[in-house]
Amino acid sequence: MSAAPLPDGCGAPAGGVSVSAATGTQAVVEGRVTREGVPVGTGYARLLGTGDEFVAEVPLGDDGGFRFFAAPGSWTLRVLAPNGLRAERSVQADNGQVTTVEVAL
Amino acid sequence: MSRSDVLVDADWVEARIGDPGVVLVEVDEDTSAYDKGHIPSAIKIDWKKDLQDPVRRDFVDKTGFENLLSERGISNDDTVVLYGGNNNWFAAYAYWYFRLYGHDKVVLLDGGRKKWELDSRELTKDVPERPRTSYTATEQDASLRALRDEVVAAIGKRNLVDVRSPDEFTGRLLAPAHLPQEQAQRPGHIPTARNVPWSKAANEDGTFRSDDELRSLYQDEAALDFGRDTIAYCRIGERSAHTWFVLHELLGLPNVKNYDGSWTEYGSLVGVPIELGEAR
Numbered sequence: 250m251s252a253a254p255l256p257d258g259c260g261a262p263a264g265g266v267s268v269s270a271a272t273g274t275q276a277v278v279e280g281r282v283t284r285e286g287v288p289v290g291t292g293y294a295r296l297l298g299t300g301d302e303f304v305a306e307v308p309l310g311d312d313g314g315f316r317f318f319a320a321p322g323s324w325t326l327r328v329l330a331p332n333g334l335r336a337e338r339s340v341q342a343d344n345g346q347v348t349t350v351e352v353a354l
Numbered sequence: 355m356s357r358s359d360v361l362v363d364a365d366w367v368e369a370r371i372g373d374p375g376v377v378l379v380e381v382d383e384d385t386s387a388y389d390k391g392h393i394p395s396a397i398k399i400d401w402k403k404d405l406q407d408p409v410r411r412d413f414v415d416k417t418g419f420e421n422l423l424s425e426r427g428i429s430n431d432d433t434v435v436l437y438g439g440n441n442n443w444f445a446a447y448a449y450w451y452f453r454l455y456g457h458d459k460v461v462l463l464d465g466g467r468k469k470w471e472l473d474s475r476e477l478t479k480d481v482p483e484r485p486r487t488s489y490t491a492t493e494q495d496a497s498l499r500a501l502r503d504e505v506v507a508a509i510g511k512r513n514l515v516d517v518r519s520p521d522e523f524t525g526r527l528l529a530p531a532h533l534p535q536e537q538a539q540r541p542g543h544i545p546t547a548r549n550v551p552w553s554k555a556a557n558e559d560g561t562f563r564s565d566d567e568l569r570s571l572y573q574d575e576a577a578l579d580f581g582r583d584t585i586a587y588c589r590i591g592e593r594s595a596h597t598w599f600v601l602h603e604l605l606g607l608p609n610v611k612n613y614d615g616s617w618t619e620y621g622s623l624v625g626v627p628i629e630l631g632e633a634r
Binding site: 291292293295298302303304305306308311318320329330331332 | 384387390439440441468471472473474519520521526527529530551553554558559
């Protein structure tokens with residue numbers, strides 16, 4: 250019998266959307282950040298709840314990608330990038346669904 | 355101890371790059387971040403591979419820590435500057451870990467990797483070579499680390515600070531929202547715990563909020579009794595290391611422990627009490 254693997258840490262996984270999203274019943278929010286059509290590979294995506302309550306944050310991948318496994322509901326996605334660049338989008342997440350958000354800075 | 359003894363800013367670090375008595379260390383869960391670019395002269399420590407026992411769920415022992423620091427070229431007299439991603443979660447964890455093994459000359463870079471990146475400061479892929487040292491650690495300082503029996507005994511008696519997100523605290527999620535939710539622990543929180551998410555202690559750029567703001571957060575908003583001993587926990591102990599740093603190092607509370615077993619242990623224990631929903 251093999252031991253169950255230890256759970257991964259709380260920290261950010263490798264950025265980007267290269268990890269296969271096994272959505273199942275999960276509510277996935279993912280997308281990509283670009284500027285003038287070019288992926289923004291340095292920056293952060295933050296998921297905020299009601300009243301801008303912080304929920305999670307991931308570094309953007311080389312392709313500008315990000316992914317969250319959220320609870321179903323309404324969220325705010327905030328993107329931070331160097332030189333003070335930022336953007337905000339409202340997002341609806343639903344169980345078993347992948348909600349895709351494209352952000353152009 | 356004051357804030358300036360434990361926390362440095364990016365200008366302080368930039369001025370000391372290459373200083374032989376200062377060792378910059380990036381600590382991440384995702385070590386590919388270091389490989390993509392790091393602060394010049396920084397070495398890396400892998401939160402899992404370097405700091406966790408490869409077999410048991412525990413830290414590397416004293417000898418293991420000595421071997422690690424010796425191999426990385428860190429000496430007992432060096433000032434270690436820790437920084438990392440995730441708003442310094444794992445850097446704070448490493449800070450607590452260094453203190454646990456008696457290394458007092460250790461500071462955190464305020465804002466960590468995120469602020470450094472957002473400020474467009476220099477990153478390099480050059481990996482420095484540091485000559486091997488002969489590092490000597492102390493035995494673990496038990497006053498900084500809480501184990502499970504102590505946590506169960508602390509219910510209703512000490513401050514228990516659950517620093518996870520509200521959805522994890524109430525039992526809606528089992529892990530932070532940027533991770534898959536497949537782990538099979540029972541959801542919820544330790545009875546009598548207050549939920550003060552770690553993120554409330556940080557600004558958007560990852561820097562710590564001011565001492566006055568932090569004191570107000572824990573004392574006024576969360577009604578934490580500063581006269582009581584405190585145990586902080588999260589899911590695996592690194593977000594709670596961030597809060598331990600705030601309470602013990604920035605605000606100077608004397609008896610604060612980090613429970614690194616955290617919810618992945620507590621939520622799997624047989625027979626212990628669990629609460630669901632909002633704090634009572």
